[in-house]
Amino acid sequence: MSEYGFDTLLIHAGARPDPATGARQTPIYQTTAYVFRDADHAAALFNLQEVGFIYSRLTNPTVAVLQEKMAMLEGGQGAVCCSSGHAAQIMALFPLMGPGKNIVVSTRLYGGSITQFSQTIHRFGWSAKFVDFDDMDAVAAAIDDDTRAVFCESIANPGGYITDLDAAAKVASDAGLPLIVDNTSATPYLCRPIEHGATLVVHSMTKFLTGNGTVTGGVVVDSGTFDWSASGKFPSLSEPEPAYHGLKFHETFGPLAFTFHGIAVGLRDLGMTLNPQAAHYTLMGIETLSLRMKKHVGNAEKVAGWLEGHAAVEGVTYAGLPSSPYHSRVAQICPKGAGGLFTVALKGGYEACVKFVDSLELFSHVANLGDTRSLVIHSASTTHRQLSEEQQIAAGAAPNVVRISIGIEDADDLIRDLDQALAKAST
């Protein structure tokens, strides 16, 4: 299957006609459990000696198709679907971390990720060091003996920032650590982080992958290339697992070690499982990913260019614009375009932003992005509200900034709506 082009994989990867009925579309296997052939079959499944379906907290045939598809689209070996993007982030870190361990992460992350990493993971005894990923010496210097991963976004949400993934991968690899890349804003259509050296790729499938704002979902894709046994730093994957009679995941499953651990321990015990209905909606969305992303990018380029020339606008951070300091990274990291997401700063400040979002008619003011419909949010008063002003600015969500997620409507209609709202905001 991997010899096919990307657009063919969107439709066919992981999917085959249903063996029971011949159904051409992947059925929604709305079942909790699966009948064992006999007691020996059941025992083999529970011992991980045979791969099969036991209980839908662990595996489900609809979800399995999505997992295989995502692994192929990202060029990885395996994938584990999760109930949300945030669940995927915890599932990515869980096998690597332990009390007292830390991750080195980019300051330019989705606001929810900053909160998850700066606050919530402390409850597990984990911590995160936030570093500017434009300063790779600082990233390398932040790594210590207790660091277990380096984490960044490919195209960062929301700041119009593109990470030099090749440089980040080199720093991680020199330190013997995995690089984890959140590829939500780019999707594998625009960027394939594994080709730049990423070990793991995480997604919020809630966004562009499903594409129309219907479900929450996440996925962790494993490149299968990291040597979990080399350093002794990843005992969950390299050392005997008591719950499976001393089985060593890396020794037994090789490049699928992370994926098997994610299902057999992660989903089993953390239970952040994607449900088959959500997997179905995501599978439907992915079929049109290329068509949609092309239109998202084309529209974003037009709208961002128009906004940049507007008198009420202080600036637009879209890496697709030649004015962006990150424009030169587009060719390296995401040659088909810089995505559908950017921020606009208004000269009128916080007040103008609030008036602007309240005056839009076609755009919806919501806490979401990556929808077929155009969306806006004033991050400083919503998603990034819990952050200090310093963190807001570092994350590209200063008080005078509005985040825009460009949909696949007619660009001229979007521009007309923005024009009338900007007129109201500047009076």
Ligand SMILES: *Cc1c(COP(=O)(O)O)cnc(C)c1O
């Ligand atoms: C939305 C988002 C997340 C979190 O995903 P959920 O599905 O909402 O849990 C993580 N990273 C990025 C870049 C996002 O946009």
